[in-house]
Amino acid sequence: METFNHFDPKEIFQDHPESHKIYLEGSIFKEIKVPIREIRINGNKKKDIPKSFYAYDTSGAYSDKNSHININEGLSPIRKNWLLKRKPIHGGATQMGYAKKNIITEEMEFVAIRESHHNLKLFEENNEREKRLQSRNKKFTIPKIITPEYVRNEIANGRAIIPANINHPELEPMIIGRSFLTKVNANIGNSVINSSIEGEIEKLLWSLRWGADTIMDLSTGKDIKETREWILRNSPIPVGTVPIYQALEKVGGIVEDLKWEIYRDTIIEQAEQGVDYFTVHSGILLPYISLTRNRMTGIVSRGGAIMAKWCTSHHKENFIYTHFQELCEIMRHYDISLSLGDALRPGSIADANDEAQFSELKTLGELTKIAWKFDVQTMIEGPGHVPMHLIEENMEKQIEYCHEAPFYTLGPLTTDFAPGYDHITSAIGAAMIGWYGCAMLCYVTPKEHLGLPNKDDVKQGLIAYKIAAHASDLAKCHPAARSWDDALSYARFHFHWEDQFHLALDPATARKHHNESLPEEKNLHTPYCSMCGPRFCSMRISTQIYNAEINL
Numbered sequence: 001m002e003t004f005n006h007f008d009p010k011e012i013f014q015d016h017p018e019s020h021k022i023y024l025e026g027s028i029f030k031e032i033k034v035p036i037r038e039i040r041i042n043g044n045k046k047k048d049i050p051k052s053f054y055a056y057d058t059s060g061a062y063s064d065k066n067s068h069i070n071i072n073e074g075l076s077p078i079r080k081n082w083l084l085k086r087k088p089i090h091g092g093a094t095q096m097g098y099a100k101k102n103i104i105t106e107e108m109e110f111v112a113i114r115e116s117h118h119n120l121k122l123f124e125e126n127n128e129r130e131k132r133l134q135s136r137n138k139k140f141t142i143p144k145i146i147t148p149e150y151v152r153n154e155i156a157n158g159r160a161i162i163p164a165n166i167n168h169p170e171l172e173p174m175i176i177g178r179s180f181l182t183k184v185n186a187n188i189g190n191s192v193i194n195s196s197i198e199g200e201i202e203k204l205l206w207s208l209r210w211g212a213d214t215i216m217d218l219s220t221g222k223d224i225k226e227t228r229e230w231i232l233r234n235s236p237i238p239v240g241t242v243p244i245y246q247a248l249e250k251v252g253g254i255v256e257d258l259k260w261e262i263y264r265d266t267i268i269e270q271a272e273q274g275v276d277y278f279t280v281h282s283g284i285l286l287p288y289i290s291l292t293r294n295r296m297t298g299i300v301s302r303g304g305a306i307m308a309k310w311c312t313s314h315h316k317e318n319f320i321y322t323h324f325q326e327l328c329e330i331m332r333h334y335d336i337s338l339s340l341g342d343a344l345r346p347g348s349i350a351d352a353n354d355e356a357q358f359s360e361l362k363t364l365g366e367l368t369k370i371a372w373k374f375d376v377q378t379m380i381e382g383p384g385h386v387p388m389h390l391i392e393e394n395m396e397k398q399i400e401y402c403h404e405a406p407f408y409t410l411g412p413l414t415t416d417f418a419p420g421y422d423h424i425t426s427a428i429g430a431a432m433i434g435w436y437g438c439a440m441l442c443y444v445t446p447k448e449h450l451g452l453p454n455k456d457d458v459k460q461g462l463i464a465y466k467i468a469a470h471a472s473d474l475a476k477c478h479p480a481a482r483s484w485d486d487a488l489s490y491a492r493f494h495f496h497w498e499d500q501f502h503l504a505l506d507p508a509t510a511r512k513h514h515n516e517s518l519p520e521e522k523n524l525h526t527p528y529c530s531m532c533g534p535r536f537c538s539m540r541i542s543t544q545i546y547n548a549e550i551n552l
């Protein structure tokens, strides 16, 4: 693609009525501007309720009415000055390197503000209510306000990462760790069957619109490098890749012809472009491969299957494992985060939690320790297909084997019997593992196992996963989570229909469903909807009871 003139990017971000973008300033670093979406709450104009709600905002400059957007030029490089300034003062280091030296970076303050800003109490404290809602929370203590020092400490200890390549200055930093908001990744990218750069840009923009915290470009078709360049220059969120896919392309798809040197050159090429994290299949060792023989579905990881074929055909140990320190040195230089891939994740309910899977997980734990020596920020990838009763064991073993490095799981899918609806089968497992402490949920779309997702699949996958992530945050009693539910419930009980739509995850769909049976103009202040009608509306009857009490 030479130039982009296919559609107006800003149009994708216009269906957020009563929302506008504001920026919060740093206190350590005045030049940082942390984006937030402010949603206006209109109420009935009589009562003294908060006038706005602040929502975490992943959409970058695209949703800013005052910004200039040109896909051909890319986003403005907001981190450029931070990086330049820091280098002569402290020398270049990874976020983990700075954190270990007790240095707070711009990125750390940025994410601290981002994680705390909607930590605003919408309604007056109700101690009895707070006690009741937190009574069964045993797993987590998350601080009420996330400070830059708290962020630094979590990064220094390896419990959280800020994926931020020094060559991705367009990035708005975000943090992945179990003491922070649960994050969601969206996979995009072409395949040989289906491919266009503008189509991938469109999926990127839909991902941003629907709240993806990171994306992975999993392209395996044509123009892999050029596609990635367009994505990176226009992405305000971290971009991850699986470099072995492009390495395999370089050897014409012949697995046996792969070698470390080609893989290394691919890594450097992608590092120079600004990729923020790499999925690396370094934990699948030669002896583990035979453990998959009796599985129902073999090796389902793409990178894993490629590596297994290489190892068995040469009868040699995994070349990423044997060159792991060299890999870490390259990644440290760019501050690329390491996502240790789960090449042996189960691809069916029958294969969940088997020996192959957990053997690899142990190896990933050993590699984590090595990566940390190099100050490489690290997270661990997890399954896959797991029935609900076996999910908790995955989280427990990951924390134990991998020294509390953040967990990043695909789903997990809780059943295999619903192709076409795997965004739902997997959002169930994602909500559970998020609650147990998984830091980032990799979405699954309705197309899983069936084909390459299109932009509508991206939307459906993200909606399912934003729900899973938020439900996890509520269950973790994350201090920033519940205020959104409270604002929406208040609007619902008081029949502030407009507020209910504006606060909704998907405002247009909520409005459309409401208006299908009660047309908008006449009924927007109606104290009921078509579900029960005027006489049977229980919330209306409740209000009548309380109003009568007041009159007594």
Ligand SMILES: C[C@H]1O[C@@H](n2cnc3c(N)ncnc32)[C@H](O)[C@@H]1O
Binding pocket: 187, 188, 189, 190, 191, 218, 219, 220, 410, 443, 444, 448, 449, 452, 453
């Ligand atoms: C590991 C996960 O990545 C998904 N996956 C692999 N390639 C792509 C792509 N080009 N676009 C979207 N998702 C992809 C798989 O469907 C699986 O869910």
Ligand SMILES: Cc1ncc(COP(=O)(O)O)c(N)n1
Binding pocket: 242, 279, 300, 301, 302, 303, 304, 341, 342, 343, 381, 382, 408, 409, 410, 442
């Ligand atoms: C959570 C997650 N997302 C993506 C991949 C990469 O895909 P693959 O292992 O199939 O190459 C992975 N291993 N885990």
Ligand code: SF4
Binding pocket: 300, 448, 449, 450, 451
């Ligand atoms: S999704 Fe399709 S192409 Fe990929 S492993 Fe499954 S069957 Fe093969």
Ligand SMILES: [Zn+2]
Binding pocket: 300, 347, 385, 449
């Ligand atoms: Zn699957």
